[in-house]
Structure formats: C-alpha cells, structure tokens
Amino acid sequence: MSEQKYWEEEWETLDRAGIEAKQLESLKEIVRFAYDNAVYYKRSFDEAGVSPEDIKSLEDIRKFPFIDKQTERKTQGIGSMVGELCAVDEKDIIFISASSGSTGVPTVSPFNQKDFDEWMNIESRLMYQAGMRKNDRYMHGINFSLFVGGPCVLGAQRLGAMGIWSGTLPSDRLLFIIQQFKPTFLQTTPSYALYLGETAKKKGIDPKDLSVKRIIVAGEPGGSIPATRKAIENLWDAKLIEFYGLSDIFGACAGMCDEQDGLHLAEDHILAETVDVKTGEVLPDGETGELVFTSLRKHARPMIRFRTGDIGYIDKTPCKCGRTSARIHIVGRKDDMFIVSGVNIFPSDVETVLHELDGITSEYRIHVYERDYTARYGVEVEKASPDADEEALKKLVVGALKSRIGVKPDYIKILKDGELPRAEHKAKRLIDERGHETDSAILI
Ligand SMILES: [Zn+2]
DSSP states (O other): OOOSOSHHHHHTTTHHHHHHHHHHHHHHHHHHHHHHOOOHHHHHHHHTOOOOGOOOSGGGGGOOOOBOHHHHHHTTTSSSSOOOOOOOOGGGGGEEEOOOOOTOOOEEEEEHHHHHHHHHHHOOOOOOHTTTTOEEEEEEOOOOOOTTTTTGGGHHHEEEEEEEEEOSHHHHHHHHHHHHHHSSSSEEOOHHHHHHHHHHHHHOOOOGSSSSEEEOOOOOOGGGSSSHHHHHHHHHTTTEEEEEEEETTTEEEEOOOOOOOOOOOEEEEEEEEOOTTTTTTOOTTTOOOOEEEESSSSSSSOOOSEEEEEEEEOOOOTTSSSSOEEEEEEEEEEEEEETTEEEEHHHHHHHHHHHHHHSSSEEEEEEOOOOOOOOEEEEEEESSSTTOOHHHHHHHHEEEEEEEEHSSSSSSEEEEEOOOOOOOOSOOOEEEEEEEOOOOOOOO
C-alpha cells in the first residue's frame, strides 16, 4: 500500500467554497456559544449592537468588535480565575498554558477536553505535513514550562513518531542526547538552531554528521527569512520547516509544507483577517497588515476577532503541495517595528541582510533610540574571525544595510565571537531605548 500523502486528505484538499462553508457553520455556532456563555462577549456584543444572528456570511464577522491582549488581561480573574472571556465551567477545563506579559502577570489560555484533543489533531496534521512519519524520532527541544508549545510533542506521538521530551537542556547536554538518541526531527527556535549548530562545530562535531534531517522552528520569524533558513539548513544539512502559533489560541496553528512558501493555516479552527494596524480596516487578501484571528472551535475560551499583534499577509492561491488551505506569511511583530526616516523596519529586515554577509556570526542586536527627537538605530555584530579587519567589516555591514533597507544605521559595533548573549529560547534581538536619550552610541 502506498503511503498516504495527507493526514486528512478530504479536508486538506477541499476547495475554497467547501472550506468557507465549513468555516461559516463553525462561526455561527461559536459566536452564538460565546454570546450565550461568556460574560464578556454578551456585554461587548450588546454594547456594539451586534448579535449572533448577524452572522450570515463570513464577512459579517467584520461587524463585531476586536479583542486583544489587553482584553485578556482586563478580564482575567474576574468572576473566575480564567475570567470573563471563558465560556465553560472551570471544572471542565483540563489544561491551561500561560504566556508571560511585559507586566509579569501571565495570561492564561484554557482548554476543555475537546479543545485539547482537536488541538493535538492539528499538531499531528502539521507534523505530517512537515514530513514526519511513524519511523521518525522527534526531539522536542523547546520550553515546557507553562508554554503552549510544550504539549505539541503529543501531536508527534499521536501520529506514531517517537517523542523525546528534551525541553531546553543546556546545549552540551542536548548535543550529547542528540548523539545518543539520534533524533531525525528537532524542534527549537531559529536562533537556537544556529547557536546549537555553531556550538557543536566548536566542540569538533559537524552538525551535518548528526542524525537530524528536519528542523521545525517556531517562536521567532527566522524560519521565513530566506537567508536565515538557508544558514540553518546549510549548517545542519537539514530541511527547515517553520511553525506558527500563539498562546492566546493554541500552540502551532500553521506550518510549512515541503514547498516552504508560507505556512498552511488550520482554517477549520481559525478564521483569519488582515487589518490596517492604525485604522483596523479590513485589507484584501495578499496585503500586509495585522493578522486578526477568530477561533472557530475552541469552546473553553472562544477568541472572536483577536488582534494577534503579528504583521503578515494571507495567500489563498493553491499550493504546489496540493493543499488548499490559506497560507500565512509573517513579517514580524507589531511591537518590534520601528520607523527611521519614514521607513518601517522590522528586526527581520536587518536579519535578512546580516545573514547574507560573510565575516560575521549569526548573532546580532539592534538598538533603537532617539536623538534630537528622531528615531535612529545601531547594530552590534560579532566578527567570525579574531583577526578580522574591523573597519572593513563595519563598512560592509553599513553598506549592505543602507542599500537594502534604505536607511543607514547610526553605528555598527563589532564584538568578538561569543560576546552577545546566546538565547536558550527566544533571542532578544531588539533593545528599544526610545523615550530616553542614550549616550552609548558610537557614531560612525
Ligand atoms: Zn503546501
């Protein structure tokens, strides 16, 4: 018997009209359920003068108010621990994950048993789409503590692969475990995949000789940055597959297929819109804006028009792999975007340029600050070789950033290999010093 190509062929190859008909059925049900069972939605829909009966087509969701991270924070702990957005009795909740916020108070994401089981099916689907099969060994090298990405390992086990729950072990130990258990799949963040590969090389181990054939990355935009993807793939001689998820809904809800051209979104669970960041106006498919998600099947806490804070666009054209679901392309986080001389810059733009240059390591840090009431930026990079010509490197980096991004950095600081902090999870690439003048800049 030949191997099945898709995890759920009927759904994954359904035509657009079929996808949308199923979405509409789920949307009507979840909006009604949210209104009838969550204190917040009853109040907010009433205030906005909308009701569940208003949903007659998918576009009708546009009449409904947005929610965001602030809504989660403000309603959490009111009425119950999980708060006013929750639509089921607390005794029916079997799992919560949490995301840390800048305030230090974690926001919770609750699941009932059905939510959790359906979520795991999505993880199996995305892993199967990523090329994972029963004979694979899957090392889940990401954080387990409260993090919504932790349970995704169960999706791999559900499809029959071997789960290796390594979490974020120290890199020496992780490399040793890779040598012993020989995983074929590794999941981590893109910055850590680079760091781990470089660490291996320094210890005299060529990552290409290790067993890892595919690397799933999530948590940072690197997987969609061609230069970063190539750097990781070359370092490990492995194919890179990017996943995207958000704690507010669930772990991975979109992932790449072999084509590596955008991330197939689980449209049976999520209705996606793109909106103008400033006005909230809905943009046509293909235009870049803030992604807004409505969860279609999560009952413990329905998320109706959640502003994700992620900037990207939606592509509904058919994919070469045969799957018909929309693909999302993430450009960056709204909070990380900075504007210099009228040019919108994401850290991923800087990364794209830096990762194409020779003579520097893959580590970098961007400083954004104000001088004379104008935003400026500087970049710290590391020289790959101790005796590199620093002036020549500076020139190379400044020239590349100027020509590719259009705005010259105020300074480039050349550091030694290893001077920038290495992240075990998510790398801190952007230091935002706006709001106070800085004197740390070395002007060039
Ligand atoms: Zn595809």
